[in-house]
Amino acid sequence: MERGPGPDGARRALGCLLEAVLASRGEANAVFDILAVLQSEDSEEIREAVRACGRLFAALLERGELFVGRLPSEDSVLAGSQGATRKYKVWMRHRYHSCCNRLRELLAHSSFEVKELALSTLMRFVQLEGVHPLEKPKWDGCYLFPHQLFKAVVEGLLSLEDDCSLLLSQFREYLEHDDIRYHTMQAATDIVVRVANRYLEVPFTFWNNAFTLLSAVSLPRQECNTSSFYVKHAKLSQTWKVVHLKEHRKAFQLMWLGFLKHELPLGLYKKVLVIMHDSILPHLAQPSLMIDFLTRAYDMGGAISLLALNGLFILIHQHNLEYPDFYRKLYGLLDPSIFHVKYRARFFHLADLFLSSSHLPAYLVAAFAKRLSRLALTAPPEALLMVLPFICNLLRRHPACRVLVHHPLGHELDSDPYDPEEGNPAESRALESSLWELQALQQHYHPEVSQAASVINQALSVSEISIAPLLELTAFEIFERNLKKKCQESVPLQFIPAQGLLGLQDDLCAQHFTLS
8 A cells, every 4th residue: 555654644545445445345455455554663554544444344333244143264255156245244354353353462562542542442343243243142132242352352451461551541431331341350250260271370460460450340339220331232131140230249259259369479469458348348249258368368477467457357247257366366467567567557457446345355455465565665656656545445445454554463573474475365474464564665765655655654544545546647747746846945954065976076967056
């Protein structure tokens, strides 16, 4: 095909070819020239060719000029004695198939504009094939959807080599339609199984693309009378699974269970667990089936264990799940790193809920209070301002544990009987000990920490102190708060001007902080 210089020339040439093909079947071979431009190295030319192909095959679908039914091989039809119309439709259907394959390849193009246009064109074909199906219905009223084409689109989005997160963000708008959402879940489930079975070590890029797609699927909380379908139908039948929310929940459950049964990268475990309680568990047909994944994550330790608490909390309290040794494992998560992890606020919020029951034995609550008190000796100030009220709240809820503050034999103890190395809270001997650590923290260098620790010297109030405002407290916020405080006037005690840090002359400290 001869084209003028630049994209304008390509647009004009493609427009002429398009008009010729649509005007006369005798010009059908011009389709090859249009498809050839899809192989161009110029992004602008490719985009013009994609638009031309979109208009061409959309018109052919609407006019019914593509073969309907199981597509026979091109050679057998052309060599046979069938009529010219049938040969034309079969031949053009093969060209349509070639076009869709190339558009799917373009989903991995280096230019995002090309990717986006290829995706929108393919989805336009999905919509048109639904209205003008290329397969014969099995019975009247049969639900038809272009499964093969749509699955190819989803497979292109779940690339093994390219990060498709940006393109998947564009795909989210289609997931607002009930039929697209339902078939996306089915297609994603099949693709994950096939890829996992094909490769001994699945690339991280695929897992990341799969998670991005799966996490974009959001189900309605309750059945809705009105349905939003991307593929339009004259009438919706209640016999179709796609119109029922319970069928969407089943597909949603199969999709996530199929994804989470595989060994995922640690980074994805964290991403899944962050959305587990809010975006996954409420939509499952049987939330209890997620227990295997959550317990496996809980046993990993570190931040992953902390994140698994949210999901376990929902299963235990809302679905009556019995989880043996839960509090023992929760106790084991208490180590010095708990005050420094990214998810500290979430952990202490959930720990506060877990330890709120008045039916917990005194030895268990005492073990948590003692363990936290011991860890507080090395905690930063912003964590101490949260954990000290946390400990006091435990004593308020469980009066039997107040013996830790006023131990009758405290003055007779030569050493602390509490065993910090014991993993079982029942055998830690916490009730035999005392919270001497809080008394030590009353001498803390930070006045707010010292004041918070001194509360233990007074009779504890009946009402608890809300720790919610303290969960997200940072060192920067404490510093900013202290800067805004007005200092009281005091008598100066330093009369000799400082000559520099450690007596060094002309250093940075001497230049900026010398007293006058």
